[in-house]
């Protein structure tokens with residue numbers, strides 16, 4: 001049983017990304033995992049300032065905003081799932097800003113300590129996911145996180161459910 005955090009970057013609560021998240025959650029819970037979703041739209045999360053304070057002070061960000069809720073959940077979980085519609089070839093700003101801000105958590109926990117597993121759930125009108133996959137690949141390779149899978153496309157709820165259920 002694992003603790004799974006879903007970072008949902010879609011601004012639409014009942015949209016296509018939400019449908020993938022729901023199916024993934026059903027699958028994951030059916031295998032005994034615990035799932036928590038953070039819906040990023042509406043959370044106040046400022047972009048990384050690149051001030052490097054967090055790299056010198058043990059991972060404390062100078063910005064006092066809702067990222068503290070994300071960090072708390074990140075420290076709680078074993079698996080981080082990124083969920084997003086595609087906007088201009090990649091993930092939404094809501095999710096990208098949040099991933100950028102994980103830099104402070106990385107500085108707090110360090111290379112060895114920030115071990116997580118991961119998955120990617122995305123929807124798009126078209127079928128060109130390469131830019132998003134490049135972003136995801138670069139990030140998780142740098143972090144050395146295990147990838148449980150990527151679900152790319154609306155109406156792939158069965159695939160999302162299966163990947164969720166496979167996590168153990």
Ligand SMILES: Cc1cc2nc3c(=O)[nH]c(=O)nc-3n(C[C@H](O)[C@H](O)[C@H](O)COP(=O)(O)O)c2cc1C
Nearest residue numbers: 010012015016017085086087088089123124125126
């Ligand atoms: C600002 C914006 C940019 C988008 N860019 C793309 C894109 O580059 N490629 C694509 O296939 N779909 C694009 N779309 C369509 C969405 O990715 C697609 O409708 C998605 O499934 C919506 O997910 P949601 O229901 O969770 O909002 C874009 C939509 C918006 C609003």
